[in-house]
Amino acid sequence: MKQKEALLKNIYRRELNEIEKKIALIFKRMKPRSLYEPSEFIMKSGGKRLRPMLTLFSAWSAGGKFSSVMNAAIAVELIHNFTLVHDDIMDNAEKRRNRLTVHNKYGLNAAILTGDNLIPIAYDYLLKDIKNNNLEIVSNFSKAIRIVCEGQSLDEDFETRKEVSIREYKEMISKKTAALLEMSCSIGAQIVTEDKTIIRKLENYGRSLGMAFQLQDDLLDLMANETKFGKVPGGDLIEGKKTFLLLNALESARGKDLKDIKLLIKKRGIAQEEVGQFREMFIRLGVVENTKKQIKLYSKKAIKNLTGMPNEEAADFLKELALELTAREN
């Protein structure tokens, strides 16, 4: 197992390097710079590049090569970054990954345009890798972008709504987060195979992984170490966001706990000093444990889809990736 982990890390690092090299070239010499400088700024902000990696590893698992889907991988990363730029505007976020957000650095108008423009460029990259004239891939890509917008819209709705059920919350994150991971996997498969079963399995893997990933994000927001995570811990509580943890706490809390949570929702947030108290409460109520359990369930559900892949070694890596992602600390 240790050996497999090390091998995965090596391959991941090698392909990440390829992705970064390609990203560094996207906007080179493109004009006007007022549009392409912010585009470079956001795209070069690093990170795990999870979505393009899923495209690469899915294609590999489906029996294809990394090189067949490298442009498609860039395409999903472009879409992801479009959502980051626009979401940051909507959330009034000042920073992302310890750097200024695009609207904060370049202004609102440049940020709107930068996000917009990443979309057609993403389609252009996707098209480069579609060799079999398969328009279904473009359709799949479009559908995911639409669903992500719908998810973001639901997330906005929830902010002002008094009550949100856990079922509704899950629907929201399945749209806002999981749909893009799902699509990252399915287009990787679609480009290299026509086997619908394989495509469907990788799609399901991506969706369940996406759910696990978002719940993990909710958990990390409360529990993570500040410097590793690059955000203020408890940021979701401070902003009064109705996360999986908060909605769970709301279900199981009684007495003073319940009163405190309701006050948080009513006041739409708490002070930074109160985060510790809420963290303690969430642990005491079993909310943290329950969230961890849910993450494991989704991770298992994701992994279950990986049987019978044309390339078993590659599928093993996707399994390893799911395990590592859901155990991550940042």
Add this chain to the structure above:
Amino acid sequence: MKQKEALLKNIYRRELNEIEKKIALIFKRMKPRSLYEPSEFIMKSGGKRLRPMLTLFSAWSAGGKFSSVMNAAIAVELIHNFTLVHDDIMDNAEKRRNRLTVHNKYGLNAAILTGDNLIPIAYDYLLKDIKNNNLEIVSNFSKAIRIVCEGQSLDEDFETRKEVSIREYKEMISKKTAALLEMSCSIGAQIVTEDKTIIRKLENYGRSLGMAFQLQDDLLDLMANETKFGKVPGGDLIEGKKTFLLLNALESARGKDLKDIKLLIKKRGIAQEEVGQFREMFIRLGVVENTKKQIKLYSKKAIKNLTGMPNEEAADFLKELALELTAREN
């Protein structure tokens, strides 16, 4: 000639009706309503529907049927409306066609998301009409969206720049306005024919028409009748926009005229009461005449491309359309 005009009007009205019926159904029953109500609001705001009409008439001229490109026509209208919603945010516009702008009615976040989401939906509509698996059409569509974003970015740049040449201004409008009209025509052709010459001709027609159309818009902003145009006359001057007219005036003005124009640029606008004085100056300097001349030149250039079309009757309508558009008063 009168008979042809009447026939064109009839066909235009009939197809406009089809377009409107289709538009009314796009967002029906789609959820969440927080996303799709503003989408309906902007898409149902009427207008000439010039871009979808160009798609229909181009396909017809290239020997195809209206019904083959009806979805593609909707696609270009969706893209046009995406640009309207986001441009209105960037311009701080309160109203459009005598109604509230989307961000004014639904808020900034809803407006950003509404615009975003129109893009993937537009691709979906386009894909419905691509029967020959021709990915070049998707690529053409993407390219136009990117160029429109670049044009809008240039337009933003010009606002804060002291000097803009007429050549630069033309480049900007060729991207911001003409690129979309060009693409509306070329995809109409691409869907129904593989004849590159025909496609190229209709593309060129659309581009030149787009230039004429934008210059006409600049002219109408100053000269049009308020109620017909639905905007305050001289709005561009009030906002200090560097339009074709202003840049031309700047070239030919001397003495007090020149001083007044430079002050307008420095102060980034004038009071509504001063519009009349500037209109008079622009007429006196021959700027209005010169703009009319340019519009005619682009219109002629557009029409020149219409020879040798598979359907000459349809091409005649495109010619008529160009003549009417460039003679329009609103």
